[in-house]
Amino acid sequence: KLLFLTQYYPWIHVTNILCFCFPQMSANDCQDPPEYWTIHGLWPDKGEECNRTWHFNVTEIKDLLSDMRHDWPDVLHSSLNRTQFWKHEWEKHGTCAATLQVLNSQKKYFGKALELYQRIDLNSCLLKAGIKPSSSYYQMPAIKEALTTFYGVTPKIQCLPPEEGEKAQTIGQIEFCFTKELQLRNCTTLKGESDPMQAALKLGTEELSVCSDTLPTYYPSQVQ
Template sequence: MAPPVAEGALPAWVAVLGCGLTLCCLGGAGPLWSSSHEWRKLILTQHWPPTVCKEVDSCRDTLDYWTIHGLWKHEWEKHGTCAAQVDALNSEKKYFGKSLDLYKQLDLNSVLLKFGIKPSINYYQLADFKDALTRIYGVVPKIQCLLPEQGEDVQTIGQIELCFTKEGFHLRNCTEPGEQLPYKQEAWLAEGASTEGLMVCEDGPLFYPPPTKTQR
């Protein structure tokens, strides 16, 4: 479980790098509740900090649990426009509060540990993650990886997306068979699509890197 949040304070675990998005609309900028921003599902993206830090090469220490990547005013102003169509998300407080509620509800860290999936120098199979998440949540997630760098031979898991219905916030498959949602019909509960270097994982082995700690 994530660390408790002190009343009136932003928890440290929501800001791995001090950037990123929480509940952003893929429809672009525009006035709140604009009818031009139609969307059908919410996407909660959780990042694995060691991989994100590897991607941007700017971290010395990394967290050891999956986290929402960023909860700041910028995210609401730039990306909360579509979400504001829903009464439960029509204010900055509701917008971020619902992101935190769903994060805690999913409890991704505990789910993976329940199936013995924990950071390791050994490789897992992508199917290990898919099977565990599908068995617990009953829906198909989207799992994205950092492609191998020169001299490497395996992809590195970076983020996991779980999707919710627009009404009622019920879990749903991120992509239904044969479904290709237009760009403007998704709303995000954390950054995913714009994260450079991350792509949908290929079937096969993947690396789930342990957190790094600076020697003191």
């Protein structure tokens, strides 16, 4: 019944380092994570009809690779295995979403996720509202109001809790909810529907939780 386009801020997932490298990477392959919101996944609310034997094949999305590398980058694997994130998303979530005709192939699934991401244009929305990476703190109600005013619906915003001795939560993930007709809707739970939060927890982001309205909110920048 529902789809969740989840975007995350890669910088918080590579904390306290300005360059992430792997043993098999050369110095030239070392890179900073993007300082903009990228796609985490397009997740259906139910996964009973998944086909775990429908394996990811990057050649099926070869026409999308330029946009994929920018809008849906893999910041956790080396360049030798940079499609691993997409493989995970397709085999865990895409094969479930494929019960919808509009998403019933790898090219359709990834292509539609890119289309929705570009339609949402979260990075531009935040900038227009004056919300950008900073060493200063934001108030979560102001962020919520900016998003709700811009989109006409309420997304779900998730944060990392304050580190020990700190007072601020760190914004890390924003989830937009869509009907199966791919129309935006509020990310609120109606009777008989799955809680979108459960979908968020499926991807191993256990530390993220719905942001507090009372804690100051940190939106980190690479340049401090």
